[in-house]
Amino acid sequence: MEAGDQVAQELRFASSFDIRAFFDEATNSVTYLVADPAARTAAVIDPVLGFDPVSGRIDHDGADRTLAAVEEGGYSVPWILETHAHADHLSAAQYLKKRTGAKLAVGAGITKVQSVFAPRFGAADVTADGGDFDRLLEDGDELPLGKLEIQVIATPGHTPACVSYKVGDAVFVGDTMFMPDYGTARCDFPGGDARQLYRSMQRILSLPRETRLFMCHDYKAPGREVFAWETTVGEQCDRNVHIGGGVGEEDYVAMRTARDATLKVPKLLYPAIQVNIRGGRLPPADANGTRYLKLPLSLPDDV
Ligand SMILES: N[C@@H](CCC(=O)N[C@@H](CS)C(=O)NCC(=O)O)C(=O)O
Ligand SMILES: [Fe+2]
Numbered sequence: 001m002e003a004g005d006q007v008a009q010e011l012r013f014a015s016s017f018d019i020r021a022f023f024d025e026a027t028n029s030v031t032y033l034v035a036d037p038a039a040r041t042a043a044v045i046d047p048v049l050g051f052d053p054v055s056g057r058i059d060h061d062g063a064d065r066t067l068a069a070v071e072e073g074g075y076s077v078p079w080i081l082e083t084h085a086h087a088d089h090l091s092a093a094q095y096l097k098k099r100t101g102a103k104l105a106v107g108a109g110i111t112k113v114q115s116v117f118a119p120r121f122g123a124a125d126v127t128a129d130g131g132d133f134d135r136l137l138e139d140g141d142e143l144p145l146g147k148l149e150i151q152v153i154a155t156p157g158h159t160p161a162c163v164s165y166k167v168g169d170a171v172f173v174g175d176t177m178f179m180p181d182y183g184t185a186r187c188d189f190p191g192g193d194a195r196q197l198y199r200s201m202q203r204i205l206s207l208p209r210e211t212r213l214f215m216c217h218d219y220k221a222p223g224r225e226v227f228a229w230e231t232t233v234g235e236q237c238d239r240n241v242h243i244g245g246g247v248g249e250e251d252y253v254a255m256r257t258a259r260d261a262t263l264k265v266p267k268l269l270y271p272a273i274q275v276n277i278r279g280g281r282l283p284p285a286d287a288n289g290t291r292y293l294k295l296p297l298s299l300p301d302d303v
Helices: 061-073 093-100 110-120 194-205 233-239 249-260 269-276
Strands: 010-013 018-024 029-036 041-045 048-052 057-059 076-081 103-107 135-137 142-145 148-154 163-167 170-174 212-215 230-232
Touching (some): 018 048, 018 061, 029 061, 029 148, 029 170, 041 061, 048 061, 061 093, 076 142, 093 103, 148 194, 194 233, 194 249, 230 233
Parallel strands (some): 041 076, 076 103, 170 212
Antiparallel strands (some): 029 041, 048 057, 142 148, 148 163, 163 170, 212 230
């Protein structure tokens, strides 16, 4: 398959329940629709809002593809689930909430993320109590989805709010690991912690080897031509370039810390954080009726 064919591609994986993946090439992000087709019920994980940072134009093309699949399956949607407050793309949760009546859930650690970033953006409408989300999730929580059950696994490290969602033999791992040939998530955002991420990943890697793992991002790895987002616990244990083959905690933390020092700020960091600490709600309109995003400036001493 040509790499270009994979833009916003949908894949249906064989399973007793249904998982569809929608890849957004602009942000290298994957949205999942997890369904119990018999019960005509589905959950959306990590919906992406289209955003052009140059023009400020928002679009719903990706979210509409997910909605089309919801309509095609005749699904009701009780849950929209965020794996964390994304720092690289805006969430389409509010758009989908309005159209499906779903409840929006995120890890309870979101309050820590809100308390760091709301003051930084002067976001007086954001209280650090998880407002804008309908449900704050703790490790071990279970959410019903038709005859299925979504199990919440707290997997902090990339951010304090990170959770993974386990449904049957599938785990949506958010930004913990990436594909085995790319490695793992960065830990240099506020509240990030490489040691914590290592321990979170060990919890996932202790699941049966055949457990299917679904990534939140794919950036391709050097030498790989196509995007990919599904692997297994066994493959990660054997050949993940950061943790495979039994890499120890101290070695991992040293590697992660050194690598994080080389990474650039994500292109959409400021727009994404301002929208995502609000559960995907855009900032309130200014007196002139227009909504604005803020860009905090860092100045050299001589200004
Ligand atoms: N180039 C991307 C980078 C996005 C990024 O930093 N992604 C995070 C997850 S939110 C990460 O862990 N990246 C790991 C890496 O780039 O090695 C962008 O600007 O959006
Ligand atoms: Fe992330």
